Amino acid sequence: MAARLLSVKLSMGLVLDEVLVEGEGLSLQAKPFEANLADPGSMEVRVSDRSIAAFLNDRAPGGLRDFQVRLSGGLIEVEATASLIISIGVGAVCRLAIQDQSKLSIELVRIESIGGTGAQNLVKKQLDAINPIIDARDLPVSATLESVEVDQGWIVLRGTIAPAAVQD
Numbered sequence: 001m002a003a004r005l006l007s008v009k010l011s012m013g014l015v016l017d018e019v020l021v022e023g024e025g026l027s028l029q030a031k032p033f034e035a036n037l038a039d040p041g042s043m044e045v046r047v048s049d050r051s052i053a054a055f056l057n058d059r060a061p062g063g064l065r066d067f068q069v070r071l072s073g074g075l076i077e078v079e080a081t082a083s084l085i086i087s088i089g090v091g092a093v094c095r096l097a098i099q100d101q102s103k104l105s106i107e108l109v110r111i112e113s114i115g116g117t118g119a120q121n122l123v124k125k126q127l128d129a130i131n132p133i134i135d136a137r138d139l140p141v142s143a144t145l146e147s148v149e150v151d152q153g154w155i156v157l158r159g160t161i162a163p164a165a166v167q168d
Contacts, residue, residue, distance in 0.1 A: 001026035001037075010138045012130075014055045018046040021141055021161055037161065043143050045134070045157040052076070052155075064090065064126060071150045075109065082122055092123050096155065101144045103132035104157060 002022040009015050023041020049069040056067040056078070063083040070077040075093055082090045091112035097105055106127055111120045134157065136143045142162040149156045 010134070012138070013058060014047070014133060015051045016045050016134075017048050017051055018044075019139070019141075020044040020046075023161060041161045043139075043141060043159045043161045045139070045155075045159075047134075047155040047157075049153045056080070059130070063122065071153050071155060074150050076106065076150060076155075090123060094127070096148045096150060098145045098148055099132070101146065101159075102136040104134040104145060104148060105131040106133060 001024070002020065003026060005016075005019040005021075007015055007017065008019050021041060021043050023037035023039060025038035026041060027036050049071045052071070053067045053069040056069070057065070064080040065083070066081045068079045075095055077091065077093050079089065079091045081087050093109040093112070094106045095109055097107050099105055108124060108127055111123055134145075136145055136159070143159045144162070145157060145159045147158045
């Protein structure tokens with residue numbers, strides 16, 4: 001049995017474009033939403049560059065605005081406008097990392113800005129505020145995060161979902 005959930009909004013505001021869950025004896029309950037299954041199953045979560053940009057623009061973190069996001073070759077490239085004393089362009093290149101098989105976080109690779117240390121500190125502060133971007137506890141299934149790929153405009157996160165008897 002398989003289920004495909006579209007536009008799943010997490011409590012912190014990020015919209016998961018697609019959540020695919022698959023497993024033997026999968027059953028879904030609407031309110032509260034729960035997915036139960038007899039044996040471990042698989043999960044795939046897909047998030048687009050548009051959803052990441054919308055999330056960042058909605059939150060407008062720390063004086064940053066006009067976010068543009070590109071997901072390619074294992075990296076996340078983000079461009080935004082920072083309002084320090086004047087408005088300057090800020091670019092950041094990041095990668096994703098799974099921590100403790102339960103959290104997906106953004107790690108800074110480099111900053112591209114004429115703002116020097118001020119812009120770098122601003123970006124680091126905002127990353128700290130939004131990490132982890134996905135916590136398995138916020139997903140509609142009990143899951144373990146196993147792998148993440150970033151390419152062609154998509155983040156694809158894969159994991160295992162647990163049977164009802166194993167859920168916390």
